[in-house]
Amino acid sequence: MANDPSYECRGLRADVGSRRGPRRLVLDDVSFEIAKGEFVSIMGRSGVGKTTLLRTLAGLHEASAGSVVRFDGQPVSGPPDGVSLVFQDYTSSLLPWRTVAKNVELPLEGRLPTEERRSRVAEALKMVGLADRSDAQPHELSGGMQQRVQIARALASQPAALLMDEPFGALDALTKADLEDQLLEIFAATGTTVVFVTHDIEEAVYLSDRVLVLDGTPAQIVAEIPVASPRPRTQMLTRESSEFLEARHRVHEVIFGT
Ligand SMILES: Nc1ncnc2c1ncn2[C@@H]1O[C@H](COP(=O)(O)OP(=O)(O)OP(=O)(O)O)[C@@H](O)[C@H]1O
Ligand SMILES: [Mg+2]
Structure with missing residues (x-):
């Protein structure tokens, strides 16, 4: 309803x-x-x-x-x-050894087939304006960009x-x-x-x-x-x-x- x-x-x-x-x-x-x-x-x-x-x-x-x-x-x-949660502290919420794309993909792993995961990640990164930084490591990004990665990760599961x-x-x-x-x-x-x-x-x-x-x-x-x-x-x-x-x-x- x-x-x-x-x-x-x-x-x-x-x-x-x-x-x-x-x-x-x-x-x-x-x-x-x-x-x-x-x-x-x-x-x-x-x-x-x-x-x-x-x-x-x-x-x-x-x-x-x-x-x-x-x-x-x-x-x-x-x-x-x-439901997706975005935490206040982006510096400790991203995994430093994973690329931007791999961080965004994290909550989808084991839940969706590879193809679907990749397209969700690409779409979420595009929404936050970071499509061109998918292969970067978190430490290569500014604070605002890291927070956008966290938001992309929350969006990738297409939360209600x-x-x-x-x-x-x-x-x-x-x-x-x-x-x-x-x-x-x-x-x-x-x-x-x-x-x-x-x-x-x-x-x-x-x-x-x-x-x-x-x-x-x-x-x-x-x-x-x-x-x-x-x-x-x-x-x-x-x-x-x-x-x-x-x-x-x-x-x-x-x-x-x-
Ligand atoms: N794990 C915990 N153990 C003991 N006290 C806690 C714990 N988590 C929160 N508190 C206490 O509960 C109260 C509410 O905390 P909460 O983090 O929800 O506040 P907040 O409104 O988010 O504050 P802020 O604006 O500073 O983030 C605070 O007094 C805090 O000290
Ligand atoms: Mg608080």
């Missing part, structure tokens, strides 16, 4: 800590839905639980008993098919949902703007659902259909701000539009107070 959510979380609780030591509740009663093909950003102060939430959606962190976490209608218990944890946080402003636009093009072309964690209010508003703000200890969603700016968006015109400024104002108000 067209209106089925991509993700559905109800009463999500998550705690962290070692199995032996005391555990600390990070998320309590977090509830939201994300529609298929929607772009949602998650914001909140450092340590509030954004990565914990994303890892829970990716099936890498187990929610507490009683939590409802569904992807595509199915309870999440382990990494669901159709792309989870991104501060993917552009470590990049300079120009590279960041380029990658934001590339991501918007990919988002428009593939129709994938995106859940995007960022510390940057302008980035969240520029990219998203909705911004969710986490706050509190344990954290809950304290605000949900829709962004009415039409798509396609452009760095200059969108950022000057009244819809953008209004949403930015509201997010700012929630995060910093008036």
Whole structure:
């Protein structure tokens, strides 16, 4: 059905800590839905639980008993098919001894025939503008290029949902703007659902259909701000539009107070 959510979380609780030591509740009663093909950003102060939430959606962190976490209608218990995660730290997420193409191919190995793998890799590298660097080693690439390789690796499995944890946080402003636009093009072309964690209010508003703000200890969603700016968006015109400024104002108000 067209209106089925991509993700559905109800009463999500998550705690962290070692199995032996005391555990600390990070998320309590977090509830939201994300529609298929929607772009949602998650914001909140450092340590509030954004990565914990994303890892829970990716099936890498187990929610507490009683939590409802569904992807595509199915309870999440382990990494669901159709979900790709892009980590914040690209320097430690690529295998240094593999070429760019071999890094992108990694999650497809053992899952698809060689021909199909090669064409998926070529297509994903083209989407991120790195078709001509497929034989390079990661250390031969700039930080922005390495992050694009990581994004290509996530795209190669043609995910129904792309989870991104501060993917552009470590990049300079120009590279960041380029990658934001590339991501918007990919988002428009593939129709994938995106859940995007960022510390940057302008980035969240520029990219998203909705911004969710986490706050509190344990954290809950304290605000949900829709962004009415039409798509396609452009760095200059969108950022000057009244819809953008209004949403930015509201997010700012929630995060910093008036
Ligand atoms: N494996 C762990 N063991 C103990 N505490 C943890 C563990 N992972 C996270 N935490 C704690 O859980 C809380 C939430 O962490 P999380 O990484 O989700 O925050 P975040 O919102 O992503 O922060 P940042 O913006 O700095 O990335 C933090 O207080 C952190 O110290
Ligand atoms: Mg984090």
